[in-house]
Amino acid sequence: MAINLLKLLVSLFTILFLYSTQAYSQDRESRALVVASQEAVLSSELAARIENIAVKEMQRFKKGDLLIKFDCSLYEAQKDVVSANANSALIKLKSDEQMLQMRSIGKYELELSISEYEKAKSELLIAELNVERCQINAPFDGAVEEVVVNTYETIQPQVELMKIIQTDILELEMVVSSEWISWLKIGHPIKVYIDEIQKEFNASISGIGANVDAVSQTIQLKGTITDTSPALLPGMSGRVVF
Numbered sequence: 001m002a003i004n005l006l007k008l009l010v011s012l013f014t015i016l017f018l019y020s021t022q023a024y025s026q027d028r029e030s031r032a033l034v035v036a037s038q039e040a041v042l043s044s045e046l047a048a049r050i051e052n053i054a055v056k057e058m059q060r061f062k063k064g065d066l067l068i069k070f071d072c073s074l075y076e077a078q079k080d081v082v083s084a085n086a087n088s089a090l091i092k093l094k095s096d097e098q099m100l101q102m103r104s105i106g107k108y109e110l111e112l113s114i115s116e117y118e119k120a121k122s123e124l125l126i127a128e129l130n131v132e133r134c135q136i137n138a139p140f141d142g143a144v145e146e147v148v149v150n151t152y153e154t155i156q157p158q159v160e161l162m163k164i165i166q167t168d169i170l171e172l173e174m175v176v177s178s179e180w181i182s183w184l185k186i187g188h189p190i191k192v193y194i195d196e197i198q199k200e201f202n203a204s205i206s207g208i209g210a211n212v213d214a215v216s217q218t219i220q221l222k223g224t225i226t227d228t229s230p231a232l233l234p235g236m237s238g239r240v241v242f
Helices: 002-027 073-101 107-132 178-182
Strands: 029-036 039-043 048-053 066-071 135-137 142-147 160-166 170-177 189-194 199-208 218-225 237-241
Touching (some): 029 218, 066 160, 073 107
Antiparallel strands (some): 029 170, 189 199
């Protein structure tokens, strides 16, 4: 009789333990949306004709890859002219330094030569920057979301050219109960199961919202996915287990 009672108590304890564990697990789950860690709208910094668009919409690229190239024959010619002017100003400066030593000119004339040379150097720097802006390279590993312009079009400064997103680092956006912040910390490990591709990825909490929603008593969280996969894309969603 005593043995049967003991077995019954053990069984009840096991059931309660499993139930509480399951409830705890459910309380520690949330839905999450996969988002790009960075997005950028590339625009022109000069007026020029588009010579080449090296990538297409939905195409992936690596950091440093060429995205857009402009026809910058005019800017390159202007750089050559400014470079020649800077060289002439340097030659005159050296000549005036020697003439000052021979007392053929005064120090104010030398200071004027120095000023002219500094001005020429600044103009050369501007010309070099314009030439560097003749092509746009990828600032990070990513993919093209949208191309707004076409090859051979002549564009003006500040015109939008292309929208890109970063794909080498993906993040999670979640909304959870505000009570969780009593134990949640930055760096807390989590796992996310992505519905679309039926795969699980490791992640960690990288951001906790600055305020609690007073109506729903929830708070926003951000996570960083530490695993990488070409199949994982922004816009996918899944179940996060804490």
